[in-house]
Each structure stands twice: as C-alpha cells, then as structure tokens.
Amino acid sequence: MKRLLITGISGFLGLHICQLSKGEWTVYGTCFSNLINSPGINTIKVDLTNFPELKQLFQDIKPDAVIHTAAQSNPNFCQIHPQETEVINVIASGNIAGLCADYGIPCVFTSTDLVFNGLNPPYRETDPVSPISYYGEQKVRAENIMLTRYPRTAICRMPLMFGQATPTATSFIQPFIDILQAGGELKLFVDEFRTPVSGTTAAKGLLLALDKIQGYLHLGGKERISRYEFGRLLVDVLQLPKAGLNSCRQTEVKMAAPRPSDVSLDSSKAFALGYNPPSLPEELEVLRGRL
Template structure:
C-alpha cells in the first residue's frame, strides 16, 4: 500500500481522515500535544513548526502523498495570539508544500470558508477572498504561499464540520448538546449561514481531492443553513424533545474574532468530480448514539 502522511491526526478532521484513509493507504499520522491510539495508524509526535522535524519525518517515512490537516483552528485564539498561530497555520503549511514539491508527491491543504467576508455568498473558487478575522487571513496566506511553493497543491476550503472526533477532539456540537441535555438554554444565531458537512464526509472529499485536484476546490455541503436551524434539525433527529433553543444575532454576542454572516460555499466543482455529501438529516441520523 502507498504511504499517506496525515498531519494533525489527533484533531477532529485528522482523526476522521485516518478512519477513512486506512482502508486504501498505509497511514502515518502526526500529533503535537494529544497522543491518541488509532488502530492500523502509525503515529508520530512532532512539532511541525520546526522545519528540521518536518524534514526528518519526510526523510524517514518517505510518504507518497500528504494531507495537511494540522492547524490552530480556533478563530478567537488566532485573533488573540496571531504570531503563535501564524507559525503553524502559515509557516508550517508553506514548508510542507515545499517538501511535497521536493518529493514530487500530491499535497492537500485544509483551508476554510472563513477566507470570505460573508457578503456575497454562495462563494465559488474563483471569487476574491476577503477575510474578516486573523484566522481567515492566515488561511489566505497559507493558500498563496503553498501554491507559490508547489502549484500542484490541492487547496480544499472546508465548511463548518461536525460529528465524532475520536478520543482527543470534539466538534462544536458536543459541548452544546451537553448543555441541552442538562436542561440549559442555548442561544443560537439566526443570521449566520454555512454549508456544513460531517467529519466523515469532509474526509471523503479530501481523499477525492488528493486523487483529482490541483488548485482550489470547495468541499461544502448541499444545504445552506443557519446555526439555529441546524440545531433545531439536530435535536429533532436525536430525539431531544425538551431541548431549550432560543434565537440570537451575531451582533448580540461579543467575540474576539469577527465572524462573517454567510460564507456558504458553492461546491458544484467538487460535486462534478464525485463528491456527494448526504443531506444533513441523513448525516445526523448516522450520529445517533455517537454524540
């Protein structure tokens, strides 16, 4: 089997990637601070911010392809610690693209729908970027830097993702469901829209991109939905009849990082290549008993 290197394997997306990729690849995964055990996956502790460590990993593993999923993905933290997050989100990403170029192997990067300002959705790959947060800015810098180093890189702009994240990670839904199950009230935006997919669906899209894509591609779901309506559907499918969900607006909540109102993605390019996200209802039904 060919060797696939997945960075950030203990994270939400990386863990989901490992579950899917091990069916067809010999998978090597890196983690930084959260050691995990994943059956059939060869895991390596590494600080990707250190170029010498990165170089050593490539020399020892000799991967046939790389999916770079490691990141500081919390926009509020990036906003308050821009230099620290820049090292992993931008510098390490560009170094990985450079090494993939040296080895002439496929390279996939997980970017974000937050490269857009949310004022002109749905967004296609050719639309101009206009991030409103430092996290979004860092993803733009990484995209540009990686393509400059290695034009064959597949830049995959990911939507909001949800689902099971393994032993060391969670998606945004778990803490919210925990609050609802305790009978607490949950206020959710009616004016923030995304095109979400599960971690499993996202992983399948990234593996498809590894085989078929160079340049930018969007891997969003087929439904544009607000946070409020997303959770209304989720609690209905999970049977949480007593859940207390109320509405609020973005402007009512103070956050360190500004949030765009509607970064829904037009992913028709990916659909034409064979990317087929299920409906949200189908995705939620798959999560019964797991979240």
C-alpha cells in the same frame, strides 16, 4: 500499500481521514500535544513548526501523499494570539508544500470558508477572498504560499464540520448536546449561515482531492442553513430536549474574532467530481446511531 502522511490527527478532521483511509493506505499521522493510539495508524510525535524535525519526518517516512490538516483553528484564539498561531497556520504550511514539491507527491491542504467576508454568497473557487478575521487572513496567506511553492497543491476550503467526537477532539455539536441534555440554555445565531458536512463526508472529499485536484476546491454541503436552524434539526433528529434552544443574533454575542454572516460554499466543482454529501438529516441519523 502507498504511504499517506496526515498532519494533525489529534484534531477532529485528521482522525476521520485516518479511519477512512487506512484500508487503502499505510497511514502515518502526526501529533504534538495529544497523542493518539489507534489500530492501523502509525502515530508520530513531531513539532511541525520545527523545520529540521519536519524535514526528518519526510526523510523517514518517504510519503507518497500528504494531507495537511494541522492548525490552530479557533478564530478567537488566533485573533488574540496572531504571532503565535502564524507559525503553525502559515509558516509550517508553506514548508510542508515545499517538501511535497521536493518529493513530487500530491499535497492537500485544509483551508476554510472563513477566507470570505460573507457579503456575496454562495462562494465559488474563483471568487476573490476577503477575510475579516486574523484566522481567515492566515489561511489566505497559507493558500498563497503553498501554491507558490508547489502549484500542484490542492487547496480544499472546508465548511463547518460536525460528527462523533474523537478521543482528543470534538466538533461544534458536542457542547450543544451537553448543554441541552443538562437542561441549560443554548442560544444560536439566526443570521449566520454555513454549508455544513460531517467529518466523514469531509474526509471523503479530501481523499478525492488527492487524485483529482490541483488548485482550489470547495467541499461544502448541499444545504445552506443557519446555526439556529441546524440546532433545531439536531434537536429533532437526536431527540434532545428542545426547551433550552433559543435564537439570537451575532451582535448579541461579543467575541474576539469578527464573524461573517454567510460563507456558504458553492461546491458544484466537487459535486461534478463525485463528491456527494448526504442531506443533513441523513448525516445526523447516522450520528444518532453512534451516540
């Protein structure tokens, strides 16, 4: 089988891609601080910010394709530590694209819906970027550098993602579930909108992009929903205690990174290629069966 290199498999999305692809590919996954031991995955500890190590990784594996998910993806952390996170989010991404160009292999990069400012949704691939956080700015720079070094790169802008926790990572819903089950209060925004998908659905979209895309692709879901409405849906489908679920507005919560109000993605281009996210109730029903 061909060799697929996936960076950042200790992250939520990375391991989902591994699980989905290991039947069709010989999978190699990189970790740095949190090591993964999973059947069918060849795990390699590597510092992606160290270019000699990165170059040696490519020489050793000789991958036939790369999906680059490794990043510091916490916007608040990036806002507070811009120089520290620049190295992995921007510089390492450019180096990976350069190496993929040297090997002439498909390269998929996971960007974010946070490259937009939230004022003119839904966003298509052709819409101008306008990030309002440092994390969003880093992803825009990474997109530009990667496409400059290797125009065949697929830049996949990812939405909010949820799903079953992995051994080393959770999605945004795990704290929600824990708080409600413990009888705590959970406040969610009524004025922040996204187009979420499960980690499994997102992984399917990225594998689709390996074969079919050069340039930009949006991999959002089919439903635009607020954080609060998603929370209500989560409570209903997973049969969680609902007494603690309350609404709030973005202005009521102080955070380091500014948050756009609506970065809903128009993913018509991906849908036309065969990307077919299930409805959110269907996605959550699948999750309920695994909890």
